[in-house]
Amino acid sequence: MTHQNKSRPEGQPIVRMEKLNKHFGDLHVLNDIDLEVTPGEVVVIIGASGSGKSTLIRCINGLEEFQKGFLEVDGNQLEPHGKASRALRQIRTEVGMVFQQFNLFPHLSVQDNVTLAPTKVRHASPDDAHKTALKLLERVGIADQAEKFPSQLSGGQQQRVALSRALAMEPKLMLFDEPTSALDPEMIGEVLDAMRELARDGMTMIIVTHEMGFAREVADRVIYIHKGEIVEQGTPEQVFDNPQHERTRSFLARVL
């Protein structure tokens, strides 16, 4: 039942990022970031608060624009300066994201949260979308909550709805930005379990998290970023057990 049974990632990279640079005004937030992610790979990004983790993954689905560099997602090239493009629209349909705050639509039932995008964007029939939604909710253990509204659910349940909603679009890549950071401790496990299962099923995932035990378990690769630069990356064993850089060592000493 563990991650080790997963077949090794292979094939052309789904994310190709070369010398990506991002500024917020005078602040140089991402500095020459190179990143390739292969289909099936699970990449975990770690680093201190403010190091640029969120900005990095938000660039991948065009939620943040960048100023310089190359970025391609599943063959769709995003231009610097965030020009609206066909590529951007395509990427948005192929990349799912789960945020720290669940960002569910409060006025829609759980089920309608999950069926909205497939019916509006994919033009799925209401019947098919409904069946898919129930299957996805079932998979994360909350099919019995389908008729409720987000405010009636616990944080852990809401985050599992957010995950189901993203998966309903059949994404090729899933981005997670600290998906358990807003949860009470007793609810973290149920969300990590759902993510673990997704990883085991071969989903390509880029995950920002402070859950180091989880990172060690699911990651094919761990990337440590500091002040907008990739300082070190490798397998969980390499990064956690034998970090090469002093900065990585001092970060890990603080969080482990």
Ligand code: ADP
């Ligand atoms: P992390 O996710 O690692 O905590 P972020 O990517 O959120 O880091 O932020 C990186 C840096 O960019 C921080 O210094 C943050 O204050 C700054 N920043 C993030 N978003 C904005 C924004 N919209 N406008 C200006 N500065 C921002």
Ligand code: MG
């Ligand atoms: Mg962040």
